[in-house]
Amino acid sequence: MANNSGLFVSVLGGAALVLGAAYGWTARDFRSQELVALTDRLSQLEASNTDLAERVEQKADLEEKISELEVSLAAALEAVEAAKSAAAAPAPAPAAPEPDTIVADASGFQFGDPSRGEEVFAQCRSCHQIGQGASDRIGPHLNGIFGRRAGAHDGFRYSDDMAMMGSDGLTWEIETLNAYLENPKALVSRTRMNFAGLKDAQDRSDILAYLRQFSASPQNIPEAAPTAQAREVDLSPEVLAIVGDTDYGEYLASECKTCHQQDGSDQGIPSIIQWPTEDFVVAMHAYKRQIRPHPVMQMMASRLSDEEIAALAAYFAQLE
Amino acid sequence: MKLNRRAFVGTGMAAASTLSAPMVHAASHGKPKVVVVGGGAGGATAARYIAKDSAGEIDVTLIEPTRTYYTCFFSNLYIGGFRDLNSIAHSYGKLASEYGINVVHDWATGVDRDAKTVALAGGGSVPYDRLILSPGIDFIEGSVPGWDISAQNAMPHAYKAGSQTELLKAQIMAMPEGGTYVMVAPPNPYRCPPGPYERISMVAHLLKANNPTAKIIIADPKEKFSKQALFEEGWQKHYTGMVERIGPDFGGGNVTVDPAAMTVNIDGEVVNADVVNVIPAQKAGLICDAAGLTEGNWAPVDGHSMVSRLDENIHILGDATNQGDMPKSGYSANSQAKVAAMAVRGALTGSRVFPAKFSNTCWSLIATDDGVKVGAAYEPNDEKIASVSSFVSQTGEDSALRKATYEESIGWYEGITTDMFG
Structure with a gap:
């Protein structure tokens, strides 16, 4: 420490004064001896005073150092905790990625930031649920998607192409998910997932880091964010409980079918068959209230009553 | 299909x-x-x-x-x-x-x-x-003096699709370098309001690739037309300097044609044309x-x-x-x-x-991946079918939206033709 050498120099200086005073003592009278002794004493006091001041400074310095050490100790403990929880999730790679760290898997894929991935995932939520209590909606739930064979999640009706890709051996791993998210129809040409794709590589690595958290052992799936399973629009239970008149729905649906294909194929315009009725109702109300942006759909929905929306939902849900 | x-x-x-x-x-x-x-x-x-x-x-x-x-x-x-x-x-x-x-x-x-x-x-x-x-x-006979249905091979309308459309395209492809295409646009009301102007866009697209010094002239009896701001923005952007529209203020509504001479007289000014696309009143x-x-x-x-x-x-x-x-x-x-x-x-x-509901959407393609649309919903009253809400694409939209709009039109084509023919 810099102050130590300063202190040492001061002590030497004090000692030299004492020696000098002793050397001149025999050549002087008592008064001058007394003066010398007093001067000496003063010097000693001064030296001691300086010494004390140095020590006070030193103490403050040490306290600062201690608090610095405490901070780094806390950070180290936190890192250990994070590493422990990451290690609790079985991972294909031997070392589990830390949430905030970009880690490459064996193929060189860079996992991104899962909390940013959660934000990117917001656009997926109208069709896919994830987290505790997630269930199949317009799309299958995505818990445990890593390692799952494509089109093989029990109880969900996939497009023929997706089912075929699965039986041909497509499995959802980092590389395949990355390719699918970049351009769904390039990988599975007639998938019913109507999504143009995430063109930004960072978006994909972030969202995959997020999804990855839900592919751990099932008992360790994190709680999804509170907003995850919330509806896009706030609808009263009465509106959701309306049982649609499928005959009326069939007539109303004739207007939809000018664009949306009855056989569920989609090319530029999404498939709307076999949706859970609640999702259909929520989506139409979201257009009606102009929460969803598409101008044609806003126009179509704007003049549909709650009963008419329920009728359409009931009709399209039962189409084969 | x-x-x-x-x-x-x-x-x-x-x-x-x-x-x-x-x-x-x-x-x-x-x-x-x-x-x-x-x-x-x-x-x-x-x-x-x-x-x-x-x-x-x-x-x-x-x-x-x-x-x-x-x-x-x-x-x-x-x-x-x-x-x-x-x-x-x-x-x-x-x-x-x-x-x-x-x-x-x-x-x-x-x-x-x-x-x-x-x-x-x-x-x-x-x-x-x-x-x-x-x-x-x-077509209303005599609406474009000098033109009748017997002149449709010299000056095609291509407003009923099929052989007329093929003929018009063949004529455009055969235009001499730097040649002139003239459209005589129809007065209201007529089939497919944006149709003539989407056609201009497509003719310009074809000529830009094959005959970039060619000229396109529209003689138009209408003050305004469907999606006008969108088309004019697109022509300026994609086909700068190729398209000239002569509206009624400049005699675009005062047109006669001579199919034998392949000339178009626009308010007294005679234009020698290589292709004349006459879309008569309807x-x-x-x-x-x-x-x-x-x-x-x-x-x-x-x-x-x-x-x-x-x-x-x-x-x-x-x-x-x-x-x-x-x-x-x-x-x-x-x-x-x-x-x-x-x-x-x-x-x-x-x-x-059930009570009648109607709707309409018209997509138009201006250039590659540059699609626009206009549409409305309608309900009948005792007097007429009345518009109840409407929308139209905006100028200055980004290219991703325009591309998505074009892709949507392809989906619509599949949808409506399946709805018509099974």
């Missing part, structure tokens, strides 16, 4: 039914009979919905002269090179084979409204309980007038059921009608067809009838 062997077989069956149809009808007194004239967006849709939803309770006959139907919508995309001709060609095979519709390839020349029969050019007549007319448009398809169902150039209908205001047993669809606010478009005709089909079934079999 593309032409394929199955469709060909279906058309063969339909052709066979041409001979037997009148006799079959005479023999089956019990079933109510619906005759549909015109196999386009209105007629094919109406025939299909009535046959499909009545599940054999109604006899449906569709009278359409052509065996292969080329959609007017997307025919501009063929000119621009975005579609081949085969991709806009459709046959009536499925309507005959899967829906049991008697498809009669003949011209309907007149209607005996008292006897309730439709006369065919090939002889004979077809009886009906309800008649649906969806004949599209015909009126309801001839059968409407022949049946006495028109007032002025168009056939008035009641929007609640698309029934003629002049005959309660005849419904009229699409471009031929005067119904109110809906534009003359394939989408509108398809929308109207479903209302008419429901009303006809209700009248003949007592099936449920």
Whole structure:
């Protein structure tokens, strides 16, 4: 420490004064001896005073150092905790990625930031649920998607192409998910997932880091964010409980079918068959209230009553 | 749908039914009979919905002269090179084979409204309980002085798709370097309001690639036109300096043509042209007038059921009608067809009838991946079909949205042609 050498120099200086005073003592009278002794004493006091001041400074310095050490100790403990929880999730790679760290898997894929991935995932939520209590909606739930064979999640009706890709051996791993998210129809040409794709590589690595958290052992799936399973629009239970008149729905649906294909194929315009009725109702109300942006759909929905929306939902849900 | 062997077989069956149809009808007194004239967006849709939803309770006959139907919508995309001709060609095979519709390839020349029969050019007549007319448009003679239908090979209209569209494209491809294409645009109202201007975009796209010093002139009698700001922005962006529009202020409404000399006289100024695309003023398809169902150039209908205001047993669809606010478009005709089909079934079999709703959207392609759209929703009142809400693409939209809009139009094409032809 810099102050130590300063202190040492001061002590030497004090000692030299004492020696000098002793050397001149025999050549002087008592008064001058007394003066010398007093001067000496003063010097000693001064030296001691300086010494004390140095020590006070030193103490403050040490306290600062201690608090610095405490901070780094806390950070180290936190890192250990994070590493422990990451290690609790079985991972294909031997070392589990830390949430905030970009880690490459064996193929060189860079996992991104899962909390940013959660934000990117917001656009997926109208069709896919994830987290505790997630269930199949317009799309299958995505818990445990890593390692799952494509089109093989029990109880969900996939497009023929997706089912075929699965039986041909497509499995959802980092590389395949990355390719699918970049351009769904390039990988599975007639998938019913109507999504143009995430063109930004960072978006994909972030969202995959997020999804990855839900592919751990099932008992360790994190709680999804509170907003995850919330509806896009706030609808009263009465509106959701309306049982649609499928005959009326069939007539109303004739207007939809000018664009949306009855056989569920989609090319530029999404498939709307076999949706859970609640999702259909929520989506139409979201257009009606102009929460969803598409101008044609806003126009179509704007003049549909709650009963008419329920009728359409009931009709399209039962189409084969 | 593309032409394929199955469709060909279906058309063969339909052709066979041409001979037997009148006799079959005479023999089956019990079933109510619906005759549909015109196999386009209105007629094919109406025939299909009535046959499909009545599940054999109604006899449906569709009278359409052509065996292969080329959609007017997307025919501009063929000119621009975005579609081949085969991709806009459709046959009536499925309507005959899967829906049991008697498809009669003949011209309907007149209607005996008292006897309730439709006369065919090939002889004979077809009886009906309800008649649906969806004949599209015909041209008003003399609307462009110097032009008549006999000049359509020298100066094509290409406003009924098929051989005319092919001819126009061939003429544009054969233009000399730096040559001139002139469009004589129609006055309101006419089929497909953005159609002439989408065509200009597609002609410009074709010429930019093959003949970039060529000029495009539009002589236009209208002050304003559909999606004008969008088209003008697009022409400026993609085809700078190629397109010149002469509006009515500068004599664009005062045009004569000379098909022999290949000249266009615009307000006294003679333009030597290499291609002249004359789109004349329009009126309801001839059968409407022949049946006495028109007032002025168009056939008035009641929007609640698309029934003629002049005959309660005849419904009229699409471009031929005067119904109110809906534009003359394939989408509108398809929308109207479903209302008419429901009303006809209700009248003949007592099936449920719901309040009529209509809609329309028109997509137009300006350049590669640069699509725009305009649309509205409609409901009938006692006076007319009235617009209740509408939207239109905006200028300055980003390229991703324009591309998505174009892709949406491809989806719509698949949807509506499936809705028409099965």
